Amino acid sequence: MEYVLKIGGSVLTDKETERKLSEDFSDILETVAEHPQGVIVHGAGSFGHPPAERHGLASGSREGIMETHSAVSDLNSLVVEELRENSVDAIPVHPLSASYRDSDTHMMTEQVLWMEREGCTPVLHGDGVVTEGKGFTVISGDEIVPMIEKEAGTGEVGFCTSAPGVLDEDGEVVDEIDSLDEFHERDTEGIDVSGGMRNKLEKIFEYGIDARIFGKEDLKDFLEGEEVGTLVRGR
Ligand SMILES: Nc1ncnc2c1ncn2[C@@H]1O[C@H](COP(=O)(O)OP(=O)(O)OP(=O)(O)O)[C@@H](O)[C@H]1O
Ligand SMILES: [Mg+2]
Numbered sequence: 001m002e003y004v005l006k007i008g009g010s011v012l013t014d015k016e017t018e019r020k021l022s023e024d025f026s027d028i029l030e031t032v033a034e035h036p037q038g039v040i041v042h043g044a045g046s047f048g049h050p051p052a053e054r055h056g057l058a059s060g061s062r063e064g065i066m067e068t069h070s071a072v073s074d075l076n077s078l079v080v081e082e083l084r085e086n087s088v089d090a091i092p093v094h095p096l097s098a099s100y101r102d103s104d105t106h107m108m109t110e111q112v113l114w115m116e117r118e119g120c121t122p123v124l125h126g127d128g129v130v131t132e133g134k135g136f137t138v139i140s141g142d143e144i145v146p147m148i149e150k151e152a153g154t155g156e157v158g159f160c161t162s163a164p165g166v167l168d169e170d171g172e173v174v175d176e177i178d179s180l181d182e183f184h185e186r187d188t189e190g191i192d193v194s195g196g197m198r199n200k201l202e203k204i205f206e207y208g209i210d211a212r213i214f215g216k217e218d219l220k221d222f223l224e225g226e227e228v229g230t231l232v233r234g235r
Contacts, residue, residue, distance in 0.1 A: 001116050003038040003156035003223070006145045009045020009126070010162035011216045012079065015190025018050045019071065024216055026082060028160075033086030035223040036121045038156075039112060039148055040079075040090075041141040044068075044126040047075040049191040052128075052138055058193045060134030069096050069128050076125045089120040095127040095139050102132040105143065109151045116152075124148075126194065140194035146207030146234075157211035158222045159200055162189065164215035165230035166197065176231045180205060204234040 011028060014020040032040065044052065048071050051057075055064020076092050083090035093115075099107035112122045129139040142159070149157050165173035169184045177183065180201055188196040195202070197213075204211050214222055214229025222228050 001038060001113070001152050001154050002035065003154050003158060004145050004149045004152060005032070005038055005040055005157075005222075006141045006159045007032070007040060007042045008159065008161035009043030009048065009075075009141075010190070011160055012042055013045030013047060013075065015046050015049070015162075018046050019074075020046055021078065028216055028219060029079065029082040030086055031220050031223065033083055033088045036083075036088045037116070038154070039116060039122050039124070039152065041124045041144045041148070042075065042079055042126070043141045044072050045075065046190065048072040048126055049193050052193045053191050057128060057136065058138050060131060060137050062135035065096075065128045065136040069094075072125050072127055076123060080123050083121065083123065090123050091115050091120045093122045093124045095124055095129065095144055099129045099139060100131070101129050101137060101139070105129065105139065105147070107139075107144065107147050109148055112148060113152060138194050140199055140203070142194060142200045143203045145211070146203050146209050149209045150207055155210070156225070157209055159211060159213045160216055160219050160222070161197070161200070161213060162215070163197065163213075164218070165213050166201070166232070174230050176233060177201070178233045201232060204232045208234050210235050
């Protein structure tokens with residue numbers, strides 16, 4: 001396996017309009033299709049964040065799970081279909097059916113690794129997760145990526161998002177970030193029930209991996225092994 005890549009819902013969808021794909025949707029997936037030897041995780045974007053917010057899924061809900069899960073599954077089907085149209089053996093994997101949460105989060109990852117070994121490209125997504133005492137909560141793509149990397153150990157982890165990297169207080173991309181203390185929160189466009197950029201950094205540090213955060217203009221270079229965007233040093 002060459003890499004684990006999160007493609008943000010912020011680049012695949014128009015986060016201002018519910019259930020709308022972005023103008024770049026096809027181009028992004030065409031770029032990914034040129035490097036199919038990895039695991040793809042996509043975010044919920046304008047498919048999943050609005051129903052999750054309406055139902056308070058982030059803090060726990062049972063009635064919101066099906067509406068949210070079916071919305072993110074619809075986006076997942078569109079991503080898988082687009083990759084397949086570009087000759088990739090993309091296979092959907094729904095975290096709702098492969099994970100649970102008590103004081104920790106547990107996810108089956110073996111089948112994901114096996115799919116990749118067999119020449120397929122697993123495509124996971126932000127989803128709901130059954131959670132002790134709460135019904136269901138949100139499992140973000142930002143958390144799924146480090147869980148897979150912990151098993152796969154590719155050393156090539158990327159988060160493609162709507163910002164060109166982690167920005168400092170002047171709006172400049174920082175080359176490296178080693179701790180959350182160095183992070184300056186900026187405004188997030190659209191809804192993000194899982195905590196936006198801060199959540200990405202928290203999960204990278206929590207799981208102790210290194211990862212790059214970059215914008216869609218750097219996606220091709222990332223897939224070709226170049227050093228793009230911001231290196232988050234969580235190891
Ligand atoms: N210091 C910062 N540097 C870069 N982006 C930041 C910063 N602070 C906040 N952000 C915001 O984080 C957002 C990206 O996170 P967001 O969760 O919206 O996207 P995503 O995770 O790619 O999408 P999804 O959650 O749908 O997968 C951008 O809109 C950006 O403005
Ligand atoms: Mg997000």
